[in-house]
Amino acid sequence: xxxRRTWKNRESLVAEFFNGTRxxxxxxxxxxxxxxxxxxxxxxxxxxKKKHSVVTLWDETNKLAAKExxxxxxxxxxxxxxxxxxxxxxSDLIKLKNIK
Numbered sequence: 172x173x174x175r176r177t178w179k180n181r182e183s184l185v186a187e188f189f190n191g192t193r194x195x196x197x198x199x200x201x202x203x204x205x206x207x208x209x210x211x212x213x214x215x216x217x218x219x220k221k222k223h224s225v226v227t228l229w230d231e232t233n234k235l236a237a238k239e240x241x242x243x244x245x246x247x248x249x250x251x252x253x254x255x256x257x258x259x260x261x262s263d264l265i266k267l268k269n270i271k
Contacts, residue, residue, distance in 0.1 A: 177219065178217070178219045179193070181217060181219045182194075182207050182208070182217045185207070185208060185215060185217050186207075186208040186209070186210075186215070188261055189208060189210055189213055189215060190210070191208040191209055191210035191213065191215065192208065192209040192210075193207065193208060193209075194206060194207055194208060194209050225245065225247065225258055228245055228258075229243060229245050229258055229260070232244075232245050233260075242259070242263050242266050242267070243259070243260070243263070244257060244258070244259050244263075244267070245257075245258035245259075246258075
């Protein structure tokens with residue numbers, strides 16, 4: 172099990188990244204939001220685990236992208252659902268802003 176201080180720290184770092192504030196008593200106990208981050212426009216949920224399968228996929232993609240000098244992006248698609256989800260490392264987000 173992860174120490175409480177560890178996931179609180181990670182939530183604080185994520186909140187800072189998005190210019191928000193970590194929600195104290197996040198989840199059903201908070202009176203402000205059920206999100207982990209207080210933000211005017213975003214609902215941010217943080218999950219700290221030893222391993223996420225999508226991050227493993229990103230790691231594999233990152234190795235291939237590095238060989239070509241490119242930024243790794245994983246697009247997650249589901250059958251019968253329009254659109255897709257984008258998995259990118261936080262340090263690469265600024266690079267995506269300028270892509271057309």
